[in-house]
Amino acid sequence: KQEVTQIPAALSVPEGENLVLNCSFTDSAIYNLQWFRQDPGKGLTSLLLIQSSQREQTSGRLNASLDKSSGRSTLYIAASQPGDSATYLCAVILMYALNFGKGTSLLVTP
Amino acid sequence: EPEVTQTPSHQVTQMGQEVILRCVPISNHLYFYWYRQILGQKVEFLVSFYNNEISEKSEIFDDQFSVERPDGSNFTLKIRSTKLEDSAMYFCASSGLAGVEQYFGPGTRLTVT
Secondary structure, eight states: OOOEEEEOSEEEEETTOOEEEEEEESOOOOSEEEEEEEOTTSOEEEEEEEETTOSEEEETTEEEEEETTTTEEEEEEOSOOGGGOEEEEEEEESSSOEEEOOOEEEEEEO | OOOOEEEOSEEEEOTTOOEEEEEEOOTTOOEEEEEEEOTTSOOEEEEEEETTEEEEEOTTOOTTEEEEOOSSSOEEEEESSOOGGGOEEEEEEEESSTTSOOEEOOOEEEEEO
8 A cells, every 4th residue: 555754744944055855665556646735724735746757847936856676756845934834745747646644834034 | 827626615514425526627728637535634636537538536435426517617526425534625636638737726625424
């Protein structure tokens, strides 16, 4: 059974810092991996999709990497801002279902 | 920008009642999904739907649950006889193809009393 783990569970950083969020999964037979942002009481906003054939994907200040063989993905956020404060979720796509981690709760302080 | 919409945003129901949660997926998408998130827990997959059939379902999606695409735009989740443990945020999602980026709606918060 696929298990998705996100470390750390919570993170607090001062504004302007670069940071890395980690995601690991137990079964490397995934189609793709998707990173989301969730604000309190809100829906999920898709940030990046990394296809299984890709190693990296970038969108603005976000960069996500994928190493299927080791079962790891990282989300790099450059020059963090208070508006980046949210929970970040990673999810692996097998065929249809997204299998989520519990998320990393990020607080960026001014 | 196209988006997934869900109604209602919040539904309160009594235990044993039937509820129908509604979703309008992105118009040119072919695959539709329901997920739920119990407060404080991770998002869990319930069911995927393609070509008017369930393509995959989880262990959570038992006989109390059903899905339907009653017309060309709506996608619904029905819970026949709600239980207290069905209280959760229910998210609808859609994608153009299987295995690609899924887009989520804002969710319906279901409270069963």
